[in-house]
Amino acid sequence: MARATRRLSRQSVRSALSRAGGLPARVVRRLRAAAHPRPPELELTPGPRPFVRALGMVAVTLLGAWLGLLIVGSVHKPVGPMDTTMTLRPSFTGGTKINVAPLGALELDTHHGPLRLDVDVTRLDPDRAGYLVENPERFGELQDMVASDVESGTRDLALRSFVAVVAGATALGLAVYRRPRRALLAGGMALAVLAASGATAATTWNPKAILEPRFSGLLAGAPSLVGDARRIVTDFDVYQQELARLVTNMSKLYNAASTLPTYQPDPNTTRVLHVSDIHLNPAAWLIIESLVEQYEIDVIVDTGDTMDHGTAAENPFLDPASELGAPFVWVRGNHDSRTTQKYLEDMENVHVLDDGEPLEIAGLRLAGMGDPHFTPDRRVQIEDESEQVVAGRRLAAALRTSKVLGKPVDIAVGHNPTLVEQVDGEVPLALAGHSHNRKQRVLGKGTFMMIEGSTGGGGLRAVEQDVPERVSASVLYLDDETGRLQAWDEITLGGLGTTTAEVSRHLPPDVEPGSSPSSDEPAGSPAPTGSPSPTEVPSPTGTGEPGEEDDDNRAAPARRETPTPVPTG
Numbered sequence: 001m002a003r004a005t006r007r008l009s010r011q012s013v014r015s016a017l018s019r020a021g022g023l024p025a026r027v028v029r030r031l032r033a034a035a036h037p038r039p040p041e042l043e044l045t046p047g048p049r050p051f052v053r054a055l056g057m058v059a060v061t062l063l064g065a066w067l068g069l070l071i072v073g074s075v076h077k078p079v080g081p082m083d084t085t086m087t088l089r090p091s092f093t094g095g096t097k098i099n100v101a102p103l104g105a106l107e108l109d110t111h112h113g114p115l116r117l118d119v120d121v122t123r124l125d126p127d128r129a130g131y132l133v134e135n136p137e138r139f140g141e142l143q144d145m146v147a148s149d150v151e152s153g154t155r156d157l158a159l160r161s162f163v164a165v166v167a168g169a170t171a172l173g174l175a176v177y178r179r180p181r182r183a184l185l186a187g188g189m190a191l192a193v194l195a196a197s198g199a200t201a202a203t204t205w206n207p208k209a210i211l212e213p214r215f216s217g218l219l220a221g222a223p224s225l226v227g228d229a230r231r232i233v234t235d236f237d238v239y240q241q242e243l244a245r246l247v248t249n250m251s252k253l254y255n256a257a258s259t260l261p262t263y264q265p266d267p268n269t270t271r272v273l274h275v276s277d278i279h280l281n282p283a284a285w286l287i288i289e290s291l292v293e294q295y296e297i298d299v300i301v302d303t304g305d306t307m308d309h310g311t312a313a314e315n316p317f318l319d320p321a322s323e324l325g326a327p328f329v330w331v332r333g334n335h336d337s338r339t340t341q342k343y344l345e346d347m348e349n350v351h352v353l354d355d356g357e358p359l360e361i362a363g364l365r366l367a368g369m370g371d372p373h374f375t376p377d378r379r380v381q382i383e384d385e386s387e388q389v390v391a392g393r394r395l396a397a398a399l400r401t402s403k404v405l406g407k408p409v410d411i412a413v414g415h416n417p418t419l420v421e422q423v424d425g426e427v428p429l430a431l432a433g434h435s436h437n438r439k440q441r442v443l444g445k446g447t448f449m450m451i452e453g454s455t456g457g458g459g460l461r462a463v464e465q466d467v468p469e470r471v472s473a474s475v476l477y478l479d480d481e482t483g484r485l486q487a488w489d490e491i492t493l494g495g496l497g498t499t500t501a502e503v504s505r506h507l508p509p510d511v512e513p514g515s516s517p518s519s520d521e522p523a524g525s526p527a528p529t530g531s532p533s534p535t536e537v538p539s540p541t542g543t544g545e546p547g548e549e550d551d552d553n554r555a556a557p558a559r560r561e562t563p564t565p566v567p568t569g
Helices: 002-020 025-035 050-072 126-134 136-177 180-203 207-211 217-226 229-233 236-258 283-295 312-323 338-345 386-404 417-421 459-463
Strands: 075-079 082-090 096-100 104-108 115-124 214-216 269-275 299-302 328-331 350-353 359-361 364-368 411-413 429-432 439-442 448-451 471-479 485-493 501-506 535-537
Touching: 050 082, 050 136, 050 180, 075 136, 082 136, 115 180, 136 180, 269 283, 283 312, 283 471, 283 485, 312 328, 312 338, 338 350, 350 359, 350 364, 364 386, 386 417, 417 429, 417 448
Parallel strands: 096 115, 269 299, 299 328, 328 350, 364 411, 411 429, 429 448
Antiparallel strands: 075 082, 082 115, 096 104, 104 214, 269 471, 359 364, 439 448, 471 485, 485 501, 501 535
16 A cells, blocks of 8 residues: 555656656755655764774784793703703894893893893702712713703794794784684784794804803993903803803712711710802802701801892892701801891891891800991902901900800801901800901910801802812811810812812810810810721812812811811711
8 A cells, every 4th residue: 555655656746747847956856855765874983994903913913922922932941950941032132141040141142033032040950960970971961961952942942932922812813803713813923923033033043142242130240240251252162161061060069068978976066067158159059958968067157258249139049048957147248238138137047147146046156247348349449457347346345245144155257357356355266258268277365266268169250260269168066065166077179170079177276186076175085987087079070189279278277187087977
C-alpha cells in the first residue's frame, strides 16, 4: 500500500511538472529530495594518517624488544673460574662495557650499532678454582678454556636475545593493537632490527679496541692511585696470556690458604687473625675465610685501608666481612672514609673501633682510633705526622681512663704506626698496618707493636710492580685469662705471578724458646715436634721460588725465635 502511494506521488509530481511547463532547478532539487528522503548519515572521525600509524608501530616494536631484553635477555655464563652475566643493551654508540664491581667499569669501542654488550664479572667460584689447582695440567689450557667459554656465552646470548626481542615485541603489539596480524608484524620488525644490528656490529668490529679502554667509576681514578693503569693493555698480545695467569694465581692463592698447616694450641688460648691493607682485593676475603676455618679463629682484627678511595660505590665490597666465620673488628685507615665506617657500623657481626671506646669480644678488651688522615689517591699527600701523634695521644688517654675504671685494655688498634706508638706503656700489645711491610718491635715502655703487611697484596698497586707484593696475615695466640700474647704464626702467600706460601711460628720477647706458647712460664716443655718452620707449600707449576723474599718484607722482630714446628696434621 505504501509502495503504491509513493509511486502515485512520484507520478503526480511528474504530471504537475509537465503541466507547469518547467520550474527552476533549485525547486526541482527540493521536490526530488522530498520525494526521495535519505536516512541520516553517520559522521565518522577521520582515521590517523599512514605515517602516524607507522610511527606508532615502530615505537611499539622498539619498546617491546627492549622490555624483552631487559626481562629475559641475560645469560649467566661461567668464564674459567669466574661467574659472569652477559646482556645486550640498547645504545646509540654500541661498544662493550665490562663491569668489575666494586672497581667500576671499562668501555671498549669494539663495534658500532644500536646494541651494546654488557659483561658483569660477579665472583670467583671457589669450586672451579679448586679444581684447577687440583689438576695443574689444566693451567696450560686455561686461556683456550676462557676463549671457548666466551664464544659459547656469545652464542647463547644471541639465541636468547632473538627469543627475547621477538617475544617482547609480539606481546606488546598484541596488547596495544589486539590484532594478531599487527602483533606478528611487530615481532618481525624486531627480528629485522636485531639482525641489522648484528650485521652492523660484525662489519664494524674492531679487535684493537682493547688498546684504548675508557675507565669509569673508581677505575677512572686508577692512574692517580696506582700510576698509569693503562700499562695493563698496551701490549695485548702479552696481556691476553697474562690474563689467564692472573686468574690462575688467584686460584692458587685461595688453594694455598686452604691447605696451610694448622697449630693445635692449649685450649686456654684465644686466636686472633690480624689482617690489614686489603685495598679492594676480593681474593683477600677468600683467604681470610679459609684461615678462619683452618685456624678456628675467634676474632678478626683489620687495621684499615680496606678500601682505596673510600667512596660509597666501593661499599658493597665490604659485604663479605659479616660472613667470614668470626667477628670482624675494624679500624679506619687513611684510604677509608667516614662513609666506609658508617657502612661497616650498620653491618652484623662487624665492630668498628674509634675514639678509644673499648670493645669486649672473644674474652679480650680492645680499643682503637681511626686514622685522622684521608688520602684516597696519590694527589693527596700529607707529610706532617702531627695529627697522627695527637690522635695517638687521645687513644692513650682513653686507655688510661679504662685502666682507672678497672677495665684495662688488652690490645690497642690503629692504622698508622706513628699513631699506635703513642700508646706505649698503656697496653701490652698494639696492632697497626699502613706500611705494607710486616714488622714487630718492643717500644720503649714495653708495649709490643705488631705491624702487618698487606693482606690484599697491595691491591691495585700489585698490577704495576715488577716484584709482586706478598699477601700477609698473622694468627696471634693469646692467653684467654691474661690476654697476653703467647705466640704468633706469620702466614705469607706469594703475590701475583708467584705461587709460594709459607707459615712460620714466633715467640714474643717475654716467652723464652722451649716453653709452650700458651704457657705463662718462661721455660717449660719443649716445643712440639714436626717439620721446622717456615713450612712451604710448593708451587704446582714451579713459577715461584721457595724462600725468595725481600728483606724489607721480612723485617725481623725484636724477639727470640724458635724454629717452630708446625704440625701438618
